Amino acid sequence: MIFLTLEKKKLSEFLDALSREFRLVVPEKKGEKTYTFSHYSSFNKVALEFLRTILPPKKFFFLPKESLFNIGNDFNINSCSIDNADYILFGLHPCDLHGIDILDRAFSYKGRDSFYWQRREKIGIIGFSCLPDKYCLCKSMRTDFIESVYDIFLYTLDNVYMVTVRTALGDDMVRLKPELFKECTEMDIAEYKERIKIRDSKFIRIIDITNLAELLTLEYKSEIWEEYSKKCLFCGSCVMVCPTCQCFDVYDSTDMISEYSIRWRRWDTCMRKDYALVAGGHNFREGRAERFRFRYLHKEIGFGDEHGKPSCTGCGRCSETCPAGIDMTEVVRRIRE
Ligand code: SF4
């Protein structure tokens, strides 16, 4: 790792240089309080103060819908090509970087998913620091810092960004405009440490996740699941916006005049009633409470057992998005009590 600084007023020059070499994607404001990742057009449109985008960056690695292969009239199977994903994603916060780390584990489990990994290995990542709002839970989930996944990370100080260069690609990015970067001084380091303390003090939402897997198992039959399942609309919004949910459906499409049948995969949700429906008509999670509970159990226990850590990054998207006002913090607090 190398630590440098970049003057804040020079960030536009750096992004302009990056956009000439790569397809640069940045956070932009879309509505009054909504942000999305969009292709860079000008520095004025980059939303540096944003907290979370509607959809997480997983959409660049694990596409909402993609064709896996097609079968022609000759019955040959042709794999569908991966697009040239030479993107640089700018502005990913620690929670979303942890989200990518979780997807990396999921898409490597019992074999690498080539569709995911061909994109993942081509896309560069620039992390960016943030301050929490009322939905952020990353401190509780221990995802408020990360030392992997990104190529470079920009930490906001008063007049400069402290820049951590972690990979060879990160080094290449910096070398596009080396004159913009300077060595870190003792004062920068002292300010960085002070900023961390300030950020720590700004977390409003705290949950205790100590022995949570154990508590969720013990409370498997709790009435709380039934209670919340009556409130839940099973719209699946919480799953769609989650940076770590990776359930998908696989289906084929064809028509009578087409030369090809195409096999697709698209995002799906375990909240949907027929998600766990299998041949013969048996449904492993037909009941509402079972489906509501499953999401919590899988995030904390199922994923943790298989991949070594729970699959919630505390990004706050599910609580902010839920049309029924269901707040994950509240559910966990009730279970603990
Ligand atoms: S967003 Fe809310 S209402 Fe919709 S499925 Fe998730 S918890 Fe239920």
Ligand code: SF4
């Ligand atoms: S469960 Fe909610 S808070 Fe946790 S990573 Fe998913 S959207 Fe973010």
